[in-house]
Amino acid sequence: MKTEKIIIANLKCGGCETTIKKGLLKIEGMTSVKIDNENDTVIAIHDDNIAREKITNKLHSLGYPEATEENGLLLQLKSYASCMIGKINNL
Template identity: 35%
Template structure:
């Protein structure tokens, strides 16, 4: 298992948090997701083989930006 904290911009409400969480939960190997719009972060727990590119793509396809 791997725990990651990702900076995400553009979340402004509970619905935004839910959108990001739903997008990430659809990735195979993701076991836990918690978005925090106040901290502009998403904490994600994954199997070791989930690619960063897949995570970033899911967030961006949901309409939010990954801060680097």
């Protein structure tokens, strides 16, 4: 097993957490996903065969890029949409 700690941008609330968890757990070999809202951190526990890039690409596609990436308007809008979907899924 391998653990990745990734600091991301655009993390706002429990809705974001739900979307991120659901998205990352769809990756084959992903065992666990924990979100630390206060520190904008995702902790992913997975099989050794999953590359970090696969995880960061999935986060990026959901609107949550690594904190070191450029965070343009499109990514911010994607994160708001993901957040709303996550909130609806929490109902």
